[in-house]
Amino acid sequence: MQTRHHLRIDNADAPRLRELTRKGWLAQRSQPLPGMFGGRVYAPDRAALQDQTAIHDERLRMGHLSLTAELHRLPLTEHRLLIAGSKNYEQFENQDVLANGLLAPMSLLQRRAWVTDLVTTTRQGRQPTVTDLPAEPGSWLRAETRLVDLDGLWFVSLAFEMPRPPRSQGGCVLGIDVGLSPLAVAAGVNTVLSTAPLHLLTGAGLRALERQIAGLRPGMQHEVERRYERLISGAARQALEVFTDQIIARASAVSVEKLTLSGFESDFVERSRERAVADWLQSWLPQRLYAAGIPLRRVAPHHTSLRCHRCGLPGQRLRDRFSCRACGSLNAHENAAHNIRRRGWGGRRWAR
Numbered sequence: 001m002q003t004r005h006h007l008r009i010d011n012a013d014a015p016r017l018r019e020l021t022r023k024g025w026l027a028q029r030s031q032p033l034p035g036m037f038g039g040r041v042y043a044p045d046r047a048a049l050q051d052q053t054a055i056h057d058e059r060l061r062m063g064h065l066s067l068t069a070e071l072h073r074l075p076l077t078e079h080r081l082l083i084a085g086s087k088n089y090e091q092f093e094n095q096d097v098l099a100n101g102l103l104a105p106m107s108l109l110q111r112r113a114w115v116t117d118l119v120t121t122t123r124q125g126r127q128p129t130v131t132d133l134p135a136e137p138g139s140w141l142r143a144e145t146r147l148v149d150l151d152g153l154w155f156v157s158l159a160f161e162m163p164r165p166p167r168s169q170g171g172c173v174l175g176i177d178v179g180l181s182p183l184a185v186a187a188g189v190n191t192v193l194s195t196a197p198l199h200l201l202t203g204a205g206l207r208a209l210e211r212q213i214a215g216l217r218p219g220m221q222h223e224v225e226r227r228y229e230r231l232i233s234g235a236a237r238q239a240l241e242v243f244t245d246q247i248i249a250r251a252s253a254v255s256v257e258k259l260t261l262s263g264f265e266s267d268f269v270e271r272s273r274e275r276a277v278a279d280w281l282q283s284w285l286p287q288r289l290y291a292a293g294i295p296l297r298r299v300a301p302h303h304t305s306l307r308c309h310r311c312g313l314p315g316q317r318l319r320d321r322f323s324c325r326a327c328g329s330l331n332a333h334e335n336a337a338h339n340i341r342r343r344g345w346g347g348r349r350w351a352r
């Protein structure tokens with residue numbers, strides 16, 4: 001199957017891209033791109049498409065053109081294919097190890113060692129990637145790279161050839177509620193799935209980070225802080241990747257809320273987690289479900305967290321608990337997921 005992901009390009013590159021459209025180096029195409037609504041689509045020069053490589057998680061080169069783009073927002077599998085298809089890709093040492101560290105509880109000593117590793121490897125800078133991991137099945141389709149001008153905002157659209165997941169053999173209908181902690185919960189009849197929790201720096205861990213970067217120059221302090229945000233995003237993406245496999249293995253149909261980016265911004269504190277969940281809900285999940293033959297419906301989000309899925313009465317939600325005067329105290333995430341499931345598929349006998 002082919003997947004496609006649209007990644008923001010830094011605004012500073014926009015004047016150069018407009019100049020290349022005037023010179024004809026970027027040729028406009030009447031090519032609809034899945035998941036990209038509107039905008040003008042451009043194909044770079046053919047030779048540049050072939051001479052295309054990712055320098056690191058924020059830099060893509062096509063021939064003489066170098067772009068700053070959010071390559072780190074790719075799903076894990078596609079990101080590995082991008083690295084495999086790039087020469088001398090650079091990244092910070094222990095990147096995967098540090099991201100994995102946020103998926104498991106750590107003692108105070110382990111947390112301090114984690115912070116030291118973060119600061120030390122960030123100060124060393126990005127290094128050419130040397131990996132002994134087995135090759136991922138699939139490939140980065142360089143010839144399919146496109147640039148999109150959407151009302152003055154530019155995106156690079158990258159395509160990948162991926163192994164098609166096994167088609168769903170049935171299962172139950174699932175509704176999915178997204179949030180902050182956990183990132184997502186799926187609920188169906190006799191089925192509840194949840195993303196793995198993230199274990200972020202708090203208290204002593206944050207103080208240890210502040211002490212270690214206090215003596216660094218401001219630019220390096222900012223680099224360490226930005227990398228920490230990227231590691232949170234990486235850990236969230238790992239959790240969502242596992243969660244997606246669990247959904248595909250169990251779902252016959254799925255419903256999710258129809259959320260906008262402004263909706264995410266009102267509910268999320270850390271932008272790194274917000275972006276990971278937004279990307280997953282809007283792009284990765286629909287493409288994975290489609291390839292597996294699992295239908296997806298998006299439903300209105302209004303009041304899915306404020307009514308009891310058992311009796312339909314309004315109730316009160318406080319953090320992770322929902323209180324119903326008739327049914328008592330329920331898990332708020334599971335309750336919302338059940339309401340989303342019924343709003344999408346509840347009219348069908350097999351979805352109840």
